[in-house]
Amino acid sequence: MNVHLVGAGPGDPSLLTVRAAALIASADVIIVDRLVDHRVRALARADALVIDVGKHPRDGGPTTTQETINALLIEHGRRADCVVRLKGGDPFVFGRGGEELLALRAAGIDVEVVPGVSSAFAVPALAGVPVTHRGLSTSVTVISGHDVGDGSDFELAGRSRATIVILMGVEHRADIAAALKRGGRSPATPVLAIEWGSTERERRVKTTLGELGATLLHAPAVMVVGEVAGLDL
Ligand SMILES: C[S@@+](CC[C@H](N)C(=O)[O-])C[C@H]1O[C@@H](n2cnc3c(N)ncnc32)[C@H](O)[C@@H]1O
Structure with missing residues (x-):
C-alpha cells in the first residue's frame, strides 16, 4: 500500500488521528489541499516533496483540476514508497x-483510507454546540451549500426537525436561508457560523435564519441551523 488518502481534520494538529500523524511524518510525497493547516504541513519530513493542489475557484488564485490531481496521484503512487494525499477534515x-x-x-494502485x-x-x-441534543434534536443533516436551486435538499431539510450543518454555504447563504424558510423553518431559528474552526483565525457569529442573508461571513465556514445552535455548552 503506497498511497494513503488521509484526513487532516479541521486544522488543529492535535485533532489528527494517530495514524494520520505517523503517515505525514514518514511520507516521501505529500499532495495537499488548500485548507490543510500550516501546523499540520509542518509535521512533514524536511526532505518530503510537498505538492500544493489547492483549488481556488472563487478567489481567482491558481486552480488544480481534479484530472491533474488524479494524474499526480497515479504518477507518484507508481514511483514513491509512501504517498500521502492529505485532505481537510475527512x-x-x-x-x-x-x-x-x-x-x-x-490504475492498479492500492489505497489506504x-x-x-x-x-x-x-x-x-469546539464551539460548544452538540449537533444532536436530547430534547432539542435527534437527527442531523449535512448539506453542501453549492446546490440551492428549486427542489434542493435545503427545502427537504427545512421540512424536517433535523439540525442542519452546511458546508461551503457562505456564498449562497441568503438563498439557503430562503429555501429553509420555504420548507417551514421559522426566521427565528438560531444559526451559528464558525469560520476557520480550530485555527488561529477562528471566528464565531451567532445569528438567526431571518438575518443570515445579511450577516457578514467569510469562507471557509461551517453553519449550524437549529435549536442546538443557540446552546453554548
Ligand atoms: C470541500 S469541503 C471539505 C470538507 C472536509 N472534507 C471535512 O470533512 O471537513 C470544504 C468546506 O468544509 C468546511 N470547513 C472545512 N474546514 C473548516 C474549518 N476549519 N472551519 C470552518 N469550516 C471548515 C467549509 O464549509 C469549507 O468550505
Missing part, C-alpha cells in the same frame, strides 16, 4: 476522496 465528506480512490484503483475528524461535527463541537 476525505470522504465533500472531499472528492471517493473519486481519487477510484482513479487510483483503476485514513478517516479524519470532519469539520461538519468537530467545528460546532
Whole structure:
C-alpha cells in the first residue's frame, strides 16, 4: 500500500488521528489541499516533496483540476514508497476522496483510507454546540451549500426537525436561508457560523435564519441551523 488518502481534520494538529500523524511524518510525497493547516504541513519530513493542489475557484488564485490531481496521484503512487494525499477534515465528506480512490484503483494502485475528524461535527463541537441534543434534536443533516436551486435538499431539510450543518454555504447563504424558510423553518431559528474552526483565525457569529442573508461571513465556514445552535455548552 503506497498511497494513503488521509484526513487532516479541521486544522488543529492535535485533532489528527494517530495514524494520520505517523503517515505525514514518514511520507516521501505529500499532495495537499488548500485548507490543510500550516501546523499540520509542518509535521512533514524536511526532505518530503510537498505538492500544493489547492483549488481556488472563487478567489481567482491558481486552480488544480481534479484530472491533474488524479494524474499526480497515479504518477507518484507508481514511483514513491509512501504517498500521502492529505485532505481537510475527512476525505470522504465533500472531499472528492471517493473519486481519487477510484482513479487510483483503476490504475492498479492500492489505497489506504485514513478517516479524519470532519469539520461538519468537530467545528460546532469546539464551539460548544452538540449537533444532536436530547430534547432539542435527534437527527442531523449535512448539506453542501453549492446546490440551492428549486427542489434542493435545503427545502427537504427545512421540512424536517433535523439540525442542519452546511458546508461551503457562505456564498449562497441568503438563498439557503430562503429555501429553509420555504420548507417551514421559522426566521427565528438560531444559526451559528464558525469560520476557520480550530485555527488561529477562528471566528464565531451567532445569528438567526431571518438575518443570515445579511450577516457578514467569510469562507471557509461551517453553519449550524437549529435549536442546538443557540446552546453554548
Ligand atoms: C470541500 S469541503 C471539505 C470538507 C472536509 N472534507 C471535512 O470533512 O471537513 C470544504 C468546506 O468544509 C468546511 N470547513 C472545512 N474546514 C473548516 C474549518 N476549519 N472551519 C470552518 N469550516 C471548515 C467549509 O464549509 C469549507 O468550505
